[in-house]
Amino acid sequence: MKKYLTFFRIRLLAGLQYRAAALAGLSTQFVWGTMEVLIYRVLWREHPERFPMGPEALAAYIWLQQAFLSLFALWNWEWELIDSVKTGVVAYELTRPADLYGMWLVRTLATRLSRGLLRAAPVMVLGALIPAPWGLRLRVSPADFGLFLVSTCLMLLVVCAYNLLVCALTFHLTDPNGVMVVSVAAADLLGGAIVPLPFLPEGLRKFAELTPFGAMQNVPLRLFGGDLTGAAAYRAMGLQVFWAAVLIAVGYALLRAGLRRVSVAGG
Amino acid sequence: MIEMKGVNKTYRVRRREAGLGNAVKSLFSRAYTEIPALRDMTFTIPDGQIVGYIGPNGAGKSTTVKILSGILRPDSGTCLADGLVPWEDRKRHVARLGVVFGQRSQLWWDVPVIDSFELLRDIYRVPEARYRENLDRLTELLDLADLLKTPARMLSLGQRMRCEIASALLHSPRLLFLDEPTIGLDAVSKLKVREFILEQNRQCGTTVILTTHDMQDVDALCSRVLLIGKGRLLLDGSTAEIRAMAGDNLSTEESVADLYRRFGI
Numbered sequence: 001m002k003k004y005l006t007f008f009r010i011r012l013l014a015g016l017q018y019r020a021a022a023l024a025g026l027s028t029q030f031v032w033g034t035m036e037v038l039i040y041r042v043l044w045r046e047h048p049e050r051f052p053m054g055p056e057a058l059a060a061y062i063w064l065q066q067a068f069l070s071l072f073a074l075w076n077w078e079w080e081l082i083d084s085v086k087t088g089v090v091a092y093e094l095t096r097p098a099d100l101y102g103m104w105l106v107r108t109l110a111t112r113l114s115r116g117l118l119r120a121a122p123v124m125v126l127g128a129l130i131p132a133p134w135g136l137r138l139r140v141s142p143a144d145f146g147l148f149l150v151s152t153c154l155m156l157l158v159v160c161a162y163n164l165l166v167c168a169l170t171f172h173l174t175d176p177n178g179v180m181v182v183s184v185a186a187a188d189l190l191g192g193a194i195v196p197l198p199f200l201p202e203g204l205r206k207f208a209e210l211t212p213f214g215a216m217q218n219v220p221l222r223l224f225g226g227d228l229t230g231a232a233a234y235r236a237m238g239l240q241v242f243w244a245a246v247l248i249a250v251g252y253a254l255l256r257a258g259l260r261r262v263s264v265a266g267g
Numbered sequence: 268m269i270e271m272k273g274v275n276k277t278y279r280v281r282r283r284e285a286g287l288g289n290a291v292k293s294l295f296s297r298a299y300t301e302i303p304a305l306r307d308m309t310f311t312i313p314d315g316q317i318v319g320y321i322g323p324n325g326a327g328k329s330t331t332v333k334i335l336s337g338i339l340r341p342d343s344g345t346c347l348a349d350g351l352v353p354w355e356d357r358k359r360h361v362a363r364l365g366v367v368f369g370q371r372s373q374l375w376w377d378v379p380v381i382d383s384f385e386l387l388r389d390i391y392r393v394p395e396a397r398y399r400e401n402l403d404r405l406t407e408l409l410d411l412a413d414l415l416k417t418p419a420r421m422l423s424l425g426q427r428m429r430c431e432i433a434s435a436l437l438h439s440p441r442l443l444f445l446d447e448p449t450i451g452l453d454a455v456s457k458l459k460v461r462e463f464i465l466e467q468n469r470q471c472g473t474t475v476i477l478t479t480h481d482m483q484d485v486d487a488l489c490s491r492v493l494l495i496g497k498g499r500l501l502l503d504g505s506t507a508e509i510r511a512m513a514g515d516n517l518s519t520e521e522s523v524a525d526l527y528r529r530f531g532i
Contacts (some may be wrong), residue, residue, distance in 0.1 A: 003389035010386055014378045080376070092373040094338045099361040239441050259341075 003098060007035035008110045010118065015114025022118050025070065027120070030126050030243050036133045052198035055133040057225030061196050063223055065217060071116025072155065072217040077180065078108045078163055081085030085170040093117035094259070101252050104167065108160040140226045147233060148223040154240035158215045161247035171258025177239040186211075192218040210237065214242040269312040269335065269442070269474070276305040276330055278440045303376045304330040305341065305532050306498040314441075317468050317475040319489035319506075321482075323527055329476040332444050335476070345446055348442065354522065362391060365435035365473075369447035372427065373434055374419035382417040384437060391438035398437060408463050411464040412527030415443070425456030432460065443467070449484055454480075467472040482520040496532030 008060055039058060051058075070076050081104060084090040093100055127136035140148070166183065170176045188194050191213035197205050208214045219236045222228035228236060283293040289516045304327045312318055320327055326424050334346060337353035337360050345352060346405050375383045388398045406412055409429040413429070414422060414462075419456040422430065432448060445464070449457045465488060469475050477488060485492060486506055494502035502509065512523035 003386070003392075006386050006389040009380045010378055013382075015376075017377070087371075089339055089373075091333070091336075091368065092366070092371060094357075095336050095361050095364065096365045097358040098390050120426045163419070 003259070004102070006104045006228045007103070007106050008113075011107065012114040013111035015111065016118060020159060021068065021165040022039065022228075025119050026122055029066040029069055029123050030114075031125070033127060034130075036062050036131065041134060053222075053225070053227045055195065057227040059127075059130070060136060060194065060218040060225035061221045061227070063124065063130075064221055065193075067120045067123035067127065070119060071112050072159070072161055072221075074191065074213075075180075075184045076115070078111060078167065081107065081164075081167045082170050082176060083112075085167060086175075091101060095228060100259070102253050105160060105163050105248075108163050109156060109198075112156065112160065113214065116220050135187070138224075140224065144223060144226065144229065144233075147237070149224050150218055151220040151237050151240060154215050154237060154244060155220050157244040158212060158240055158247060161244055161251055162216075164210060165241050165247055166253065168254035168258055171255070175243040178183075187213045187216065190214060191216045192221070196222070196227075198222075210239065212247060230242070268347075268349060269316055270345075270347045271311075271331075272309050272345045274305055274308040274334065274341045274346060274380050275303070276327075276332075276334065276339065277346075278302045278304055284362045287295075296352055303498050308495075308498070308500055310493060310500060310503060312474065312476065314474055315472045316491060317464070317477065317489050319485040319492040320476055320495070321480070321485060321492060321523065322495040322501075323370070323532055324480075326495045326532065328495065329446060330498075331495075332366075332446055332476070332478060333504045336364060342482035348515050360437070363441045365434045365438070365443045365446050367428075367431050367443075367448050369428070369431075369445070369450040371418065371482060372431065374427065374430055376420050377418055379416050379418055380411075380422070380434075383430075384415070384421065384434060386452065387434055393438045398440065401437050401439060402433075405436060408466060410459070411432050415462075425452050426451065428452060428460065430458065432463065436473075439471065441473060443473050443475045445475060445479075447479050447481075448477070449479065449481055457481075457483075464488055482518070482523055496527065496530050500532070501530050502526065 040055070040062075044051060054063075065072060084093070092099075093103065096103075126137060129135065139146070162183070164175050164180055165178075169179055173179070189196075190208040190211050197208055197214065197218050200208060215236075219228065219240055221238075225234060235247070238263055249260075278301070279299045280302050281293075283289050301419050308327070311457065318355065320328055320331065320357070328340065334341050334405070335348060335353055339356040348360060349363070351482040353360045373383075374380060375386070387393075404416070409432065411433060412430060414426050414430055419427060419430070426447065432445075433441065448464075449460055452460065461484065464475060464477075468475055475488075477484065479485065490505065490507055492504060492509055493500060502512075509526065510517060510519060510522045513525040517525060
C-alpha cells in the first residue's frame with residue numbers, strides 16, 4: 001500500500017510544477033465556459049420551454065465540467081505509459097516486485113488528480129462570480145452532495161480503467177491511435193462532453209446512458225446540478241460501478257495476455 | 268547461482284518485400300519468418316562472479332537477459348536463479364534482482380532523482396535503515412550528492428547512468444544485470460562506473476552479468492566470458508583464453524572480432 005501512496009505523492013508534487021500549463025488551461029477553460037453559457041443563454045431566451053434542464057443545473061454542469069476538465073476528460077491519456085509500451089521501457093516495470101496493472105491504475109489516477117485539482121479552484125471561483133442563474137452555485141442538499149462525491153470517484157475509476165484498456169491494447173497493436181480517436185469521438189458525444197445528455201434525442205440519450213461513456217462525467221455533473229436525483233441517480237451510479245468493474249477486468253485480462261506473449265521491442 | 272539448461276526461444280517476425288504491390292499483397296496474406304533467438308542455451312554461473320556476456324548484434328544477449336529477468340518466457344528449456352524459475356516466481360525473483368538497461372531509463376523523467384529512489388524504496392519494501400545505508404554508500408561511491416535533487420531530464424548521460432546504476436542497487440540485490448551500462452559514456456564516467464561495479468562485487472558479493480560491446484569493459488571487469496552468436500553459446504572461458512585462441516598478441520577487441528569471423532557470426 002505504501003508504494004502506491006508514495007507514487008501518488010510524487011506524481012502530485014510533480015504535477016504542481018507545470019505552472020505555465022496550469023495557467024494556460026485555466027484561462028482556456030474560463031473563456032470556454034463563458035462562451036458556452038452565452039450560447040445557452042441565447043437559446044434559453046428564445047425557447048425556454050424546450051430546455052430539458054433548468055439554467056441553474058446547466059450552469060453548474062458547464063462550470064464544473066470546465067473546472068475539472070483534466071479530471072473528467074477521456075482524452076487526458078497517460079502518454080508516458082503508452083510510450084513505455086511502444087518503446088519497450090515497460091520492461092523496467094516488469095522487473096519490479098509489483099503488480100503492473102495496480103501501479104498503472106494508481107499512476108493514471110494520480111496524474112488526473114494532480115492536473116485536475118491544481119486548476120479546479122480558480123475556475124470555480126470565477127464561475128461563482130457570474131450572476132445567477134448562469135453562475136456556479138451549490139444548490140443540492142448535503143446528502144446529494146455526498147452522492148456527487150461518490151459518483152466522482154466512480155467516474156474517475158471508469159475513465160482511468162478506460163485509459164488503461166487502451167494502454168493494454170498497445171501491447172497488441174502497433175499503434176493505439178485509431179482506438180483513441182474513435183474513443184474520444186464517442187466520449188464527446190455519448191459522454192456529454194459536447195452537450196449534456198438530456199439535450200440528445202430520447203433514443204440516443206437512453207442508449208448513451210447505458211454505454212461506458214455515459215458512466216463518466218455525465219453522472220457527477222448532473223448530480224451536482226440537481227438534474228439527476230432519486231432512483232435515476234442510483235441507477236446511474238449502479239451503471240458506473242458496473243462499467244468500472246467490467247473495464248478493469250477487461251483491461252487486466254488484456255494486459256496479462258499481452259505480457260504472456262510480449263516480446264519487448266528492440267535492444 | 269544461475270542455471271540455464273537447453274533454453275530455446277524463437278521470435279516470429281513479419282516480412283515483406285519493398286514496394287506498393289507487395290504492401291497490398293501483405294494485407295491479404297502475411298509472410299512470417301521464424302527467427303531463432305536462442306538455441307539450446309546452457310550455462311551455470313556461481314555466486315559472486317562477474318560474467319561478460321558478449322556477442323555481435325542480434326546474437327541473443329538481450330533475450331537471455333530478459334528471460335533471466337522473468338520478462339520473457341522461453342519456448343522450452345529450464346532456468347533457475349537461486350532456486351526460482353524467473354517467469355513463474357516473477358515477483359519473488361525480481362525482488363532480489365537489480366537491472367540496468369543502458370538504452371532505457373528507469374528514472375522518472377520529470378521529477379528529482381531522489382523521488383525516483385524513494386519510490387523504488389517503497390516498491391521493494393526496503394527498510395528505512397538499510398535504504399539510508401545503501402543510499403549513503405552509493406552517493407559516495409558514485410558521486411551523486413549534487414545530482415539527487417535534479418530532475419532526471421536535466422542530467423547528462425554520464426550523470427544519468429550513475430543514477431540508473433544506483434537505483435538498481437538500492438534494495439541490495441544479490442544479482443545484477445547490466446545491459447550495456449557504459450554505452451555513450453565519456454572516459455571518466457566509464458572508469459568510474461567500472462570501478463564501482465568491481466567495488467560492489469567485492470564488498471557485497473553481488474553476482475553481475477554484463478552484456479556489452481565494449482571489450483575494455485570486459486577486460487576491466489570480467490573474470491569469465493560467455494561468447495554467443497546466432498543464439499548459441501560458442502565459447503565459455505576467461506579473457507586470457509579468448510586472446511590465446513586468437514593468438515598473435517591481439518587485444519581482446521581484435522581477438523573477439525577474429526572469433527566472430529571464425530565462427531561466421
